Amino acid sequence: MLVSLRYIYQKVMGKSLLLHYVMEDAEDAQFNAVMDVFGDCHVEYLMCFWHMLKKLYEQGKHMTPAKLLMVAADVYDMHYATSDSQLHTQKTMAIRRWMPDPDVAEFGKCFYRQWLTGLFFEIAVFSNTTSFCFNE
Known part of the structure; x- marks a missing residue:
């Protein structure tokens, strides 16, 4: 889903979607999903x-x-x-x-x-x- 979000944003806006903040609940799967898709961004995780x-x-x-x-x-x-x-x-x-x-x-x-x-x-x-x- 995050891959699709980033792809659609790129197509619509003509630039890459960059995350700065992500609010999560300390689940490894959520963390890994964000890192897989947005690992090139400097993301701050907010609990x-x-x-x-x-x-x-x-x-x-x-x-x-x-x-x-x-x-x-x-x-x-x-x-x-x-x-x-x-x-x-x-x-x-x-x-x-x-x-x-x-x-x-x-x-x-x-x-x-x-x-x-x-x-x-x-x-x-x-x-x-x-x-x-x-x-x-």
């Missing part, structure tokens, strides 16, 4: 904040409501950070809170790997004049 929260609540079912609330508050604090340094501080504080807690540590490890150090963290922190966010 869908809704998908991140959905995963948080799916994986947080084993937590007490108070601990899930703490984790969700930390995720929101990271999402609404107003600078790169504030984002880094929020991330560090959250991990330090989560890892020693046996009820939260497993989730914290998964979240750290998937959202805070993986592909989508590095390229999904989208900068504009007002905020650094996981999505925009």
